[in-house]
Amino acid sequence: MKISAFSLIINAPDPGTGVVMSQHEKLESVLSLGNLVEELGYDAYQIGERHGAPFLCSSPAVLLTAVAARTSRIRLLTGVTVLTIHDPVRVAEEYALLDHISGGRLELVIAKGNHAPHYATFGLDPAEQWDVLAEKYELLRRLWSEEGVTWSGQYRLPLVDVTTQPRTYQDTIRVWHGSSTSEQTTELAAKHGDPLFSANGFFPTARYQALIEHYRERWEHYGHAGEPIVGVGFPALLIRDTSQEAIEAYRPFWNAQRATPAAKHNGSPFWELEEFIDQGSALIGSPEQVLDKVNRFTELYQHQLTGVSVDSLPLTWQREQFERFAAEIAPDLRKHYPDSLWEPSA
Helix, strand or coil: CEEEEEECCECCCCCCCCCCCCHHHHHHHHHHHHHHHHHCCCCEEEECCCCCCCECCCCHHHHHHHHHHHCCCCEEEECCEEHHHCCHHHHHHHHHHHHHHCCCCEEEEEECCCCCHHHHHHCCCHHHHHHHHHHHHHHHHHHHHCCCEEECCCCCCCEEEECCCCCCCCCCCCEEEEECCCHHHHHHHHHHCCCEEECCCCCCHHHHHHHHHHHHHHHHHCCCCCCCCEEEEECCEEECCCHHHHHHHHHHHHHHHHCCHHHHHHCCCCCCHHHHHHHCCCEEECHHHHHHHHHHHHHHHCCCEEEECCCCCCHHHHHHHHHHHHHHCHHHHHHHCCCCCCCCCC
């Protein structure tokens, strides 16, 4: 099992104090956490992309470049790159630069985006988002694998004999597909033989399990060799010595999150924190409870990458949670679920 820390850089008021970090302080904290998770032995650091408050992650390429300059080992993943709102030529160029700066540590996670303001802000018709994603990804693949690309499509002007620069540092940059709600994502990932990263967010477990199973079925349908790679995110983490302490400590953050426009847009069926813990992916409880839950999800999903997020917590809590997960949860996961993801021989 490999472990990643991921962030959407949510800069919201502390529900206990009402204090909001300055944007500069928040961004600096995200960079410093990149150093911390590398020191703690995490395998990857992921930064997502959202546009509009309370998120400050408008450019994963810029932020991950800063993390790359401060680190030397950890893999750098987006989480996700909203490919639907970008020109694939710019994506190919910018992330190839990051690939060089990081010494080949970059991996891209793409998706159509699950944040309502994307559509109006960038002039995207929600009815076309899946078609836009598929077309732009086909072009991105060609730009990274071919020179002198001539191409035409529906959602951007044609290209004639284009070779993007710089070329990628790695022979091939691995591209994951971020999956949250639709089989169209799992179909696209399986078609191209790419790994899947399940958001595993604010819906019952069965919903994400069905998407992962669809991905595996379509992987086999397309005749790809080997086992597909699956990553799974856990968007809520809080470890305390007892479950009661953890639940009561997290409750104010849960209540605040439930009131946000993003939560209302997503339409999660969970209104009570206890429901989210019992029926969803929340890792909130004692170390034994958190480890048991990750084990249960791993047996269910058969994933190779576990991503954890502490976005909504105060900075001191974030550092504490990454430290506790690294010390009390990660060693057992690595021992019982060996894999070759990112190993030198892979």
